[in-house]
Amino acid sequence: MRWRIHHESEVWGNRWLSVRRLDVEQPDGERVDYHAVRLADIAATVVTVDAQVLLMWRHRFLTDTWAWELPMGIIEAGETPAEAAGREPQEETGWRPGPLAELIRSEPAAGIMDSRHFVFRATTAEYAGPPTELNESDRIEWIPLADLPGMIRRHEIVSGITLLGLQQVLLSERG
Known part of the structure; x- marks a missing residue:
């Protein structure tokens, strides 16, 4: 089951780390507000x-x-x-x-x-x-x-x- 990102924006970030807010559609069709961290490898x-x-x-x-x-x-x-x-x-x-x-x-x-x-x-x-x-x-x-x-x-x-x-x-x- 695949989740789909409709929109993503940065809440805060620097060159190594970004805290993100995402508008995500779950496999059942429900859209939810989701937060994630994008961090350098x-x-x-x-x-x-x-x-x-x-x-x-x-x-x-x-x-x-x-x-x-x-x-x-x-x-x-x-x-x-x-x-x-x-x-x-x-x-x-x-x-x-x-x-x-x-x-x-x-x-x-x-x-x-x-x-x-x-x-x-x-x-x-x-x-x-x-x-x-x-x-x-x-x-x-x-x-x-x-x-x-x-x-x-x-x-x-x-x-x-x-x-x-x-x-x-x-x-x-x-x-």
Whole structure:
């Protein structure tokens, strides 16, 4: 069953995010006022070397939580998801990933938000120097893959895109 948008307008927005008001016709013919978020796409990178993964210890002020996350960021205009996935680790951690392979893609809240999350994996990396993004994390560490299930259980990893990427790697390592 397909919903149809008759009209859409912006309520508020900036270069990354737009809150939208939509006039939507549901499959039964009823028209409703609907609100949605149009958000830029995100790329994240799982960098694994010698059974370790590159993670950043970050504070997220909106939820006032600390947790480990993958390097990630907005896919800039004119940039491919793979280009963003190659750029973000170097900017945020100082590590330049080797060749990237697409790991998984998700639409985390497709009923209210149109952002797509692209997760790539690199199995090599080279240190390029200190991070250029200075407001991203307190610590950057190589964490053993074997430690990840316990970290997830203890809620030390809670970011959706990070969980998705790491769990996909753990699944691929099993078989």
